[in-house]
Amino acid sequence: MRISVLGCGYLGAVHAACMAALGHRVVGVDTDDVKVKELAAGRAPFYEPGLPELLRDSVASGRLTFTTQVRQVHDPDTPDPAQHPTPTPTPDPDPMVHFICVGTPQRQGEYAADTSYVEAALTSLLPHLHPGDLVVGKSTVPVGTAARAADRIHEAAPGAALAWNPEFLREGHAVHDTQSPDRLVYGLPADPAAADRARAMLNEVYASQLAAGTPLVTCDYATSELVKSAANAFLSTKISFINAMAEVCEAAGADVTLLADAMGHDERIGSKFLRPGLGFGGGCLPKDIRAFMARAGELGADQALTFLREVDAINMRRRSRMVDLAREVLGGSFLGRRVAVLGAAFKPDSDDIRDSPALNVAAQIRLQGADVVVTDPAALENARRAWPQLQYAESVQETCESADAVLLLTEWQQYRELDPALLGRTVRSRHILDGRNALDPRRWREAGWTYRALGRPRS
Ligand code: UGA
Numbered sequence: 001m002r003i004s005v006l007g008c009g010y011l012g013a014v015h016a017a018c019m020a021a022l023g024h025r026v027v028g029v030d031t032d033d034v035k036v037k038e039l040a041a042g043r044a045p046f047y048e049p050g051l052p053e054l055l056r057d058s059v060a061s062g063r064l065t066f067t068t069q070v071r072q073v074h075d076p077d078t079p080d081p082a083q084h085p086t087p088t089p090t091p092d093p094d095p096m097v098h099f100i101c102v103g104t105p106q107r108q109g110e111y112a113a114d115t116s117y118v119e120a121a122l123t124s125l126l127p128h129l130h131p132g133d134l135v136v137g138k139s140t141v142p143v144g145t146a147a148r149a150a151d152r153i154h155e156a157a158p159g160a161a162l163a164w165n166p167e168f169l170r171e172g173h174a175v176h177d178t179q180s181p182d183r184l185v186y187g188l189p190a191d192p193a194a195a196d197r198a199r200a201m202l203n204e205v206y207a208s209q210l211a212a213g214t215p216l217v218t219c220d221y222a223t224s225e226l227v228k229s230a231a232n233a234f235l236s237t238k239i240s241f242i243n244a245m246a247e248v249c250e251a252a253g254a255d256v257t258l259l260a261d262a263m264g265h266d267e268r269i270g271s272k273f274l275r276p277g278l279g280f281g282g283g284c285l286p287k288d289i290r291a292f293m294a295r296a297g298e299l300g301a302d303q304a305l306t307f308l309r310e311v312d313a314i315n316m317r318r319r320s321r322m323v324d325l326a327r328e329v330l331g332g333s334f335l336g337r338r339v340a341v342l343g344a345a346f347k348p349d350s351d352d353i354r355d356s357p358a359l360n361v362a363a364q365i366r367l368q369g370a371d372v373v374v375t376d377p378a379a380l381e382n383a384r385r386a387w388p389q390l391q392y393a394e395s396v397q398e399t400c401e402s403a404d405a406v407l408l409l410t411e412w413q414q415y416r417e418l419d420p421a422l423l424g425r426t427v428r429s430r431h432i433l434d435g436r437n438a439l440d441p442r443r444w445r446e447a448g449w450t451y452r453a454l455g456r457p458r459s
Pocket of ligand 1 (some may be wrong): 140168232235239272273274275277281282284285288
């Protein structure tokens with residue numbers, strides 16, 4: 001298939017590279033020319049395991065190209081109409097599939113999602129659509145966005161169609177999740193002939209995933225949009241549920257990690273996304289539950305989702321509770337204390353710091369008077385740019401030098417494997433706060449550390 005991917009961020013760049021690796025001919029489009037230059041040179045502009053190799057090989061094979069110009073999606077030689085006013089006849093190429101993979105961040109000062117990037121991507125694409133082309137939305141959008149987009153396509157590019165195909169990939173596992181998804185969801189047009197055509201084109205795009213037995217759910221636009229919002233709302237709820245249990249465990253002197261372990265053995269509950277700790281962050285779950293509440297409110301179904309307010313509140317409370325615990329361990333005040341923070345990314349195996357719980361905690365502690373030094377294996381550059389008031393160090397040793405407390409806030413594998421005896425020689429006081437329940441308390445206590453974690457007994 002000939003494919004274009006509009007938006008080459010965490011979602012689009014991986015999607016483009018994976019589609020090219022499957023043998024499709026792919027052009028990635030992004031308005032950021034620095035990013036496009038990097039990608040065109042076969043280099044990943046962000047940290048994602050497996051992506052550099054995939055990009056390098058696909059770009060070298062010639063199947064994957066990048067441009068800042070949407071007009072070049074069909075033909076890389078299409079001239080700029082501003083410089084060539086007489087229309088140049090374009091050949092009649094094979095129908096293409098155009099994936100929209102741009103972001104839908106939270107609107108400033110509101111819960112609702114900002115869908116302007118989706119609208120802008122579509123606006124830029126419309127004049128270049130050919131009859132038979134299929135536009136495929138992958139961005140997470142408020143329900144109703146697809147129906148509006150389909151109307152716009154119908155008006156401006158008759159003969160082209162729209163499908164909605166939500167993406168469920170996790171950062172840090174994005175290549176695996178794209179190549180071997182849990183399921184595929186196609187939101188198809190109401191017209192049966194258009195739906196058949198769209199389904200056939202998507203089946204060709206995902207031929208290898210389907211051949212491998214990936215379950216496929218086909219539905220209407222609204223259901224496909226809601227599947228994504230509902231899935232992220234469920235995952236957020238599961239995390240906040242176990243974190244609410246951590247609060248109760250703390251009050252009762254119980255251990256939430258053992259509670260989660262015991263609950264997870266029930267197959268109906270399952271242990272995934274039941275890891276208690278500092279809670280969820282990132283560019284998806286927090287803003288998606290808020291956007292979902294806002295959209296339900298617009299539809300008059302706000303009561304159905306009021307529980308998500310509590311999910312959000314439990315999650316945000318984790319961060320302040322972590323700060324309180326650190327202050328308590330330091331004897332009631334941060335003034336004049338040195339605090340080492342391990343982890344800046346919102347989760348391991350990512351350099352994404354959007355709504356990072358780790359950086360939020362680090363910044364709160366700094367505001368309360370401590371000297372805070374942060375380290376991270378991949379996200380330091382992004383963290384420095386967003387939070388210049390914090391101090392940063394490359395190595396764990398340097399970060400923990402003379403620290404009064406060490407906070408593990410993002411559970412990178414190398415932090416899980418730290419040697420407590422060795423690190424004990426670097427710090428001023430052996431206080432470790434395990435924000436992700438990633439360490440073995442016994443091992444740290446045996447090496448002379450005070451070990452504290454949310455929802456676990458003091459000793
Ligand atoms: C999430 C969803 O998991 C994906 O399915 C979805 O496609 C994506 O959002 C999206 O909407 O694009 P992602 O944001 O990459 O993926 O990260 P997750 O792996 O879901 O983790 C989110 C946060 O929850 C992290 O801060 C993580 O540390 C935290 N978490 C996760 C917990 O605190 N406990 C858990 O048990 C699991």
